[in-house]
Amino acid sequence: MTRRRARPRAKVTSPTPRAKAAQARACANIALAKYWGKSDVELNLPAVPSISLTLDRLVTDTHVAFDPSLASDAIVIDGAGASRTARARVIEMLDRVRARAGIETRARVETANAFPTAAGLASSASGFAALAAAATAAAGLDVGQKELSRIARRSSASAARSIWGGFVKLPAGVPGDTRLAARPLFDAAHWDVALVVAIAAAGPKDVGSTEGMERSRRTSPYYDAWIDAAPRLARAIERGIAGRDLERVGRAMEQSTLAFHACALASDPAILYWQPATVALLRAVRSLREDRGIPVFATMDAGPHVKALCLARDAARVRAALRRAAGVVEVFVARPGPGVEVRA
Numbered sequence: 001m002t003r004r005r006a007r008p009r010a011k012v013t014s015p016t017p018r019a020k021a022a023q024a025r026a027c028a029n030i031a032l033a034k035y036w037g038k039s040d041v042e043l044n045l046p047a048v049p050s051i052s053l054t055l056d057r058l059v060t061d062t063h064v065a066f067d068p069s070l071a072s073d074a075i076v077i078d079g080a081g082a083s084r085t086a087r088a089r090v091i092e093m094l095d096r097v098r099a100r101a102g103i104e105t106r107a108r109v110e111t112a113n114a115f116p117t118a119a120g121l122a123s124s125a126s127g128f129a130a131l132a133a134a135a136t137a138a139a140g141l142d143v144g145q146k147e148l149s150r151i152a153r154r155s156s157a158s159a160a161r162s163i164w165g166g167f168v169k170l171p172a173g174v175p176g177d178t179r180l181a182a183r184p185l186f187d188a189a190h191w192d193v194a195l196v197v198a199i200a201a202a203g204p205k206d207v208g209s210t211e212g213m214e215r216s217r218r219t220s221p222y223y224d225a226w227i228d229a230a231p232r233l234a235r236a237i238e239r240g241i242a243g244r245d246l247e248r249v250g251r252a253m254e255q256s257t258l259a260f261h262a263c264a265l266a267s268d269p270a271i272l273y274w275q276p277a278t279v280a281l282l283r284a285v286r287s288l289r290e291d292r293g294i295p296v297f298a299t300m301d302a303g304p305h306v307k308a309l310c311l312a313r314d315a316a317r318v319r320a321a322l323r324r325a326a327g328v329v330e331v332f333v334a335r336p337g338p339g340v341e342v343r344a
């Protein structure tokens, strides 16, 4: 794919008294090299580089309408009113978009997550990527993808990566850098891999990633070691993706996951995302590799679920094996997916 140098093109259209609306769709992404820790909390800059794969099965559709008849922002997530925290984060992004567009109109935001299950997989990545695209379009701002990635990053750093499809990199941020954005490495067609997602428990996680990584930074004795190790692992993963070398990507990806979980576990109070099914799944992935010779590697985020990266041709066998792991709720297969799209 061509590496485009998108120039930020912020353009303000004249405000009209009518509601202006736009709809956007974004896919969630899974980090192969993990982001855990911020170098600048105010600007939401990651302390480490991360590399992700955008996924086709986990989709968020968001509709935004700036409506002059509204006295305050109205936010509906999956058909229900948003929690206080979610509402505050959505309004923060809307305020930034309004400031840039020079408008004060309140907005109606409707968001729907088309995820195979509601078991704590709901992702801020697809949510804030779709919101950034829909809100800027509805406000009449004509911004490029790089600028969209910056806007998404301010609300959730992983969302900066969901602007692009396929394999994406978000570099570490130098404190004070307002311009940090993710950039595409390779599009979805680059490599025929699959991510087998195994749900290890029902219900939402107890410590959100924003809070978890801050607690790790403040209290974990392993935080500095993690920050030290992460760039080397990200480099190995980037090179492995370029060479379609699953062994290289997989080994570094597993270490990235286990190193950030070790850092989280050693926080005070401890951040323990794992459930019994998590351990059963990690062992099942290892056994597929060591006993059956299938190249497959595990990754996890800030929750109990295990995601297994393998070649697309092995996905059905991996899925069948993970479904047999004790305590597993559901297993589905995701493939590399597209970047954010604004729909008329």
Ligand code: DP6
Pocket: 030, 031, 033, 034, 035, 036, 044, 050, 124, 125, 155, 156, 157, 158, 159, 209, 210, 211, 300, 301, 302
């Ligand atoms: C463990 O992007 O949710 O999933 O920037 O505070 O919104 P904020 O954090 P978020 O963190 C994701 C952490 C992770 C790893 C990753 O996706 O890289």
